[in-house]
Amino acid sequence: MIGFPYRVRMRYTLAQAEAFYWVARLGSFRAAADHLNLTQPTISLRVKELERIFGSALFDRASYKPIPTALAATILGDVERMLAQADYVELRAKGAMPARxxxxxxxxxxxxxxxxxxxxxxxxxxxxxxxxxxxxxxxxxxxxxxxxxxxxxxxxxxxxxxxxxxxxxxxxVEYVWVVAQSLKVKGDLATPEALAELALFTNGLPSPLHTTLLFWFGLRGIVPRRVNTCNTLPVIALLAGAGTGAALIPREMIEMFTGAPPLRVLDADPPVPNGxxxxxxxxxxxxxxxxxxxxxxxxxxxxxxxxxx
Missing domain, CATH: 3.40.190.10 (Periplasmic binding protein-like II)
Incomplete structure (x- = not known):
């Protein structure tokens, strides 16, 4: 008998990934089965096989409808792109699409x-x-x-x-400090001393924007007390526009936030480094x-x- 020095890894199939995707999207095993023109036990089996390969549950089945787990939410977008690419490959193979x-x-x-x-x-x-x-x-x-x-x-x-x-x-890119029109800042000047006690809004670490914020405060040896992070600039602008704090954003973004509350740009001392x-x-x-x-x-x-x- 020939022995294998390594363990053969189980790989999932497109059919299993497709079953998982449609259960997550449609909210039930029955709806996924109807959509794929399969039986509900077949869909359930494919999802269970996928969970066995991943070593973790994809759905919480305790309630009347399956609830995606954290793992399912993490991979759903990747699975969607993979299935779209598989459809593209099939169309290319059948000559239904030009080479791209x-x-x-x-x-x-x-x-x-x-x-x-x-x-x-x-x-x-x-x-x-x-x-x-x-x-x-x-x-x-x-x-x-x-x-x-x-x-x-x-x-x-x-x-x-x-x-x-x-x-x-x-x-x-010119980074600027902005506040709501209604928020009073001493001298209308952004200094580390003036902003240190305010709520601050910017991207999370280790983003260039957040790094620039900490560097700017560090020029005066100050550590800001409340740095709140968000991953989208429009929401950061909205938070600053609500009048609860200051935000560090690219200047050119201000004119694009036409739906946001009006913002006031503060002069900065020391100047904020550009990106x-x-x-x-x-x-x-x-x-x-x-x-x-x-x-x-x-x-x-x-x-x-x-x-x-």
Whole structure:
């Protein structure tokens, strides 16, 4: 008998992933079975097999309807993308779709709001062969995803230099302190001493925005008492607009928050260090030429936007 020195790992199937996805989306095993034209026991078995492979439950079955667990919520988006890609591969194999390149784009919120819509519109006109998926997240998360090959190109703030990562600066971002019109700040001047006792709103650590906030206070040897974090700039603006504290955000975002309460920009002493929005991708990767092309289009749009001001 031949012995194997390693353990064969059980892999899940698309059928199991599909069963899990539709139970989570439709809220019941019966609805998933009807949608997939299968029996309910078949759906239940496939989900149980998937749970056995993962070693953890995907649904809490204690109530009348299955409740997704934390694990299910974590992987649901990944499973959705995987199933969409599987459908795409099947259509390609059957000749139902023309050959297209797939480019996975990661974008920080500043880039996504200012440039991304025009960038994708330009892409649709110039490169019909290029299909994209977009992830909007904090710059630190995008940097990690790029290094882990989860995305192909990242448009992000202040990336760290890494081996074989090409970084192209796009534009400088001015970070400013903002408060509600109704909030009184001594002298209308943002100083570490004046803001230290206020509630502060910004992105979470280790984001460039949060790092800049702590660095700015550190210039005066002060540690702020209440730093509240949120992962979206529009909500941060809303929190500051409510009059309960101050927020550190990119200046260019203020004019885009037309639905938010009016904000007042404070002069800062010491000045807040600026950030840089950059494009970053892996040198030598198969999609490197597409990433360079996309960066060139972004630069063109940025120059056009700057000319409008």
């Amino acid at each position: 390149s797939m480019l996975r784009i990661g974008a920080a919120e500043t880039f996504a709001i200012r440039i991304l819509p025009d960038l994708l519109a330009q892409l649709a006109c110039e490169r019909e062969d290029l299909q994209v998926t977009v992830t909007v997240d904090l710059s630190t998360q995008l940097e990690r995803m790029l290094l882990e090959h989860a995305i192909d190109i990242a448009f992000l703030a202040d990336p760290r230099a890494s081996e074989r990562i090409r970084i192209i600066p796009l534009w400088e 840089n929005i950059c494009a970053a991708w892996r040198e030598g990767a198969p999609e490197a030429n597409d990433c360079a092309y996309l960066t060139t289009v972004a630069q063109r749009l940025i120059r056009h936007r700057s000319g409008e001001r």
